[in-house]
Amino acid sequence: MSERRTLGISRAAKDGARPDVSNFNVTGARLERLKERARQQRRNPTDAQKALWTALSGSGLGGVKFTRQAVVGSSVVDFACSSRWIVVSISAIDANPEVDALQDRKLADVGIRVLRFTEDMVLHRLEDVVQTINAEVNKPFDKRRARARFAPGMESAEG
Numbered sequence: 001m002s003e004r005r006t007l008g009i010s011r012a013a014k015d016g017a018r019p020d021v022s023n024f025n026v027t028g029a030r031l032e033r034l035k036e037r038a039r040q041q042r043r044n045p046t047d048a049q050k051a052l053w054t055a056l057s058g059s060g061l062g063g064v065k066f067t068r069q070a071v072v073g074s075s076v077v078d079f080a081c082s083s084r085w086i087v088v089s090i091s092a093i094d095a096n097p098e099v100d101a102l103q104d105r106k107l108a109d110v111g112i113r114v115l116r117f118t119e120d121m122v123l124h125r126l127e128d129v130v131q132t133i134n135a136e137v138n139k140p141f142d143k144r145r146a147r148a149r150f151a152p153g154m155e156s157a158e159g
Helices: 028-043 047-056 097-108 119-124 126-137 143-148
Strands: 067-072 075-081 086-091 113-118
Touching: 028 067, 028 075, 047 067, 047 075, 047 086, 047 119, 047 126, 075 097, 086 097, 086 119, 086 126, 097 113, 113 119, 113 126, 119 126
Parallel strands: 086 113
Antiparallel strands: 067 075, 075 086
């Protein structure tokens, strides 16, 4: 039985690691809880998630594959494109913006590009949301460079 791959960074915490990404890797019981939460969310999607999944599924966005309700690091994201290191999250009406910002920063800190939209935006301006995602998918991106930013002893070329 082969292990199912999820978008993530295989990175063990090491001395000298940046404190904001040193605990990105999740294992054991916590990982199993995240996987179960992702399964539950796939079984019970919101209307916004259903609408956006219709646009993203089946490589509908220029042949780029997205998965829904994926475990990425210590988070469950609504949609993930592992080949482009992009995640798309939909904020619920009652979402805590501070929690969303923290999750986005943790993902961005390891080189993952995060796109966040509100449920209202997805439901009422779906075409604009899809165009934004498509533009990000088509931006030049070098996965090796993003990974290199977090190798021990290496500094980011971007700052």
